[in-house]
Amino acid sequence: MFALVDGNNFYVSCERVFRPSLIGRPVVVLSNNDGCAIARSNEAKALGIKMGAPWFQIRHFEESHGLVALSANFALYGDMSDRMMSLAAPLGHRQEIYSIDESFVDLSGIVGDLTRRGCIIRQRILKWIGIPCGIGMGATKTLAKLANHIAKTAERKPGSYPAAFAQVCNLIHLPASALDALLAATQVGDIWGVGRRIGAQLNDAGVHTALDLARLDPATVKRRWSVVLERTVRELQGTSCISLEHQAPAKLQIACTRSFGQAVLEHSVLQQAITEFASRAAQKLRIQNGNAAQVLTFIRTSPFRVQDTQYSRSTVVPLRRPCSDTRSITQAALAGLNAIYRPGYRYAKAGVMLLDIAPASYVQQELILEDSDVDVANVKADRLMETLDAINHRFGRGTVSLASSGQSNDVRAWGMKQERRTPGYTTDWEGLAVVRA
DNA sequence: TCTGGGGTCCTAGGACCC
DNA sequence: TCTGGGGTCCTAGGACCC
Numbered sequence: 001m002f003a004l005v006d007g008n009n010f011y012v013s014c015e016r017v018f019r020p021s022l023i024g025r026p027v028v029v030l031s032n033n034d035g036c037a038i039a040r041s042n043e044a045k046a047l048g049i050k051m052g053a054p055w056f057q058i059r060h061f062e063e064s065h066g067l068v069a070l071s072a073n074f075a076l077y078g079d080m081s082d083r084m085m086s087l088a089a090p091l092g093h094r095q096e097i098y099s100i101d102e103s104f105v106d107l108s109g110i111v112g113d114l115t116r117r118g119c120i121i122r123q124r125i126l127k128w129i130g131i132p133c134g135i136g137m138g139a140t141k142t143l144a145k146l147a148n149h150i151a152k153t154a155e156r157k158p159g160s161y162p163a164a165f166a167q168v169c170n171l172i173h174l175p176a177s178a179l180d181a182l183l184a185a186t187q188v189g190d191i192w193g194v195g196r197r198i199g200a201q202l203n204d205a206g207v208h209t210a211l212d213l214a215r216l217d218p219a220t221v222k223r224r225w226s227v228v229l230e231r232t233v234r235e236l237q238g239t240s241c242i243s244l245e246h247q248a249p250a251k252l253q254i255a256c257t258r259s260f261g262q263a264v265l266e267h268s269v270l271q272q273a274i275t276e277f278a279s280r281a282a283q284k285l286r287i288q289n290g291n292a293a294q295v296l297t298f299i300r301t302s303p304f305r306v307q308d309t310q311y312s313r314s315t316v317v318p319l320r321r322p323c324s325d326t327r328s329i330t331q332a333a334l335a336g337l338n339a340i341y342r343p344g345y346r347y348a349k350a351g352v353m354l355l356d357i358a359p360a361s362y363v364q365q366e367l368i369l370e371d372s373d374v375d376v377a378n379v380k381a382d383r384l385m386e387t388l389d390a391i392n393h394r395f396g397r398g399t400v401s402l403a404s405s406g407q408s409n410d411v412r413a414w415g416m417k418q419e420r421r422t423p424g425y426t427t428d429w430e431g432l433a434v435v436r437a
Numbered sequence: 438t439c440t441g442g443g444g445t446c447c448t449a450g451g452a453c454c455c
Numbered sequence: 456t457c458t459g460g461g462g463t464c465c466t467a468g469g470a471c472c473c
C-alpha cells in the first residue's frame with residue numbers, strides 16, 4: 001500500500017507563498033531563458049495554456065487576462081521541496097522522494113483511518129509551509145498515482161470525479177465496482193507510464209479508458225507492447241510490481257546542459273560554456289562520491305529555427321582513468337568540443353554528460369607503465385577538489401573556477417535570460433521578505 | 438525575435454566469439 | 456543450386472517520467 005503526496009502546480013504554489021497577491025490569478029513559471037511554461041496555476045490551465053507552451057505564444061494573455069509569468073527560481077523550489085518532504089514523511093514508515101514535488105510513502109503497517117491521516121498531513125503542509133497538496137492512496141504505486149490524479153482533478157474540475165475524492169483520495173479497500181467506475185472515468189493516457197505514443201497505439205487498439213487497460217491480459221500486453229506496459233497493467237489490477245526506493249540509487253549518468261540566451265557562433269564562447277558545464281557536472285559527481293570513465297560533449301543549433309542550417313553532433317571522450325577531477329573532465333570535454341566544432345553555425349545549446357559512473361571506491365588496478373606515482377597524484381587531486389568545493393560552498397558558486405570558464409555570469413555571451421526572477425526568499429539573505437507594519 | 442533540463446529503462450540489431 | 460547454432464556484449468534509438 002502506497003501514498004503519493006504531490007504539490008499542486010508546485011512552482012507556482014511556491015511563488016504564491018511569498019506573493020499572496022498571485023492567488024486567484026493566472027500564473028506561469030517559465031523554463032530557463034524564459035523559454036516556455038513549466039508550471040501553471042489552475043487559472044492558467046483554464047486559459048488553455050499547455051505544459052511546455054512557448055512564452056512568445058502565450059504572452060498575449062498578459063494583456064488580455066492578467067497572466068503573470070515568472071522566471072524559474074530553482075533554489076527556492078528546492079528548499080520548499082525539502083520542507084514539504086519532511087512534512088509528508090510521517091504519513092508512513094518509509095518515504096521515496098520521487099521528484100521535486102512528489103514523494104511516495106509506504107503505508108504498510110500503518111493502522112487506523114488512512115484517509116483521515118492523509119487529511120491531517122495535507123492540512124499540516126498547507127498550514128505550515130503554505131503549499132496545497134493532493135494525496136492519493138492505492139494498493140500499488142500506479143494506483144496511488146491514479147488516486148493522486150483523481151484527488152487533484154476532482155478539486156480542479158468539479159464533476160469529473162465524485163467530490164468526496166477531492167484533495168485526499170484513498171482507493172485502498174474501495175469496493176471493486178467503485179474502483180471500476182473510477183477507472184472507467186479515466187482516460188488511458190492519464191495513467192502513469194502511458195505516454196503520448198503508447199496512448200495513441202492503445203486508442204487505435206480500442207483501449208480508451210484505464211478500465212479497458214486494466215482488463216487486458218498481461219501476457220498479451222507484453223507480447224504486443226512491452227514488459228513496461230505489462231507491469232502497468234498488473235499494477236492497475238492490484239499486483240504491486242514497482243517497489244518503494246527508500247534510498248535514491250547512485251546516478252548512472254550526470255548531465256549539465258543549457259540553451260543559450262542568444263545564438264553563439266564563436267569557438268571561444270563555446271569553450272567557456274563547456275568548461276562551466278563540465279565543472280558543474282564534475283561537482284555533482286563528487287557529491288555522490290563517484291568516478292566517471294567517459295565524458296560526452298554535444299553542441300547543436302536550434303531545431304526551431306528552420307531558416308538556419310542545422311548542425312548537431314556529440315562525441316564521447318574516454319578518460320585516462322576514471323575520476324571526478326574537474327581539470328581532467330574539463331580537458332576531455334574541451335577535446336570533445338574541438339573534435340565536433342564547425343564554424344559558421346548558430347549554436348543554440350550545448351552540454352556535457354558524464355558516463356560510465358562507478359563509486360569512487362571501485363578502483364580498477366592497472367599495470368603502471370609510467371614513471372610516476374599515481375596514488376600520490378590521486379590523493380593530491382582529491383584534496384584539491386575538496387578544497388575547491390568547500391570554497392565554492394562557503395562563498396558561492398563560481399568563486400573559484402577554471403580560467404577557461406571566462407567571466408562571471410552577467411557578462412557571459414552565452415548566459416541565460418531570466419528577466420522575471422523572484423528573490424530567493426528562503427535561500428538568500430538579500431532575498432528575505434520584509435514585513436511592513 | 439522568442440521553444441527547458443535531467444534522468445531511467447527497454448529493445449533491436451550489429452559485432453564478435455567458439 | 457546448396458553456406459550452422461548458440462551465445463554475449465555494446466550501442467543507438469525510442470519511450471517514458473517530472
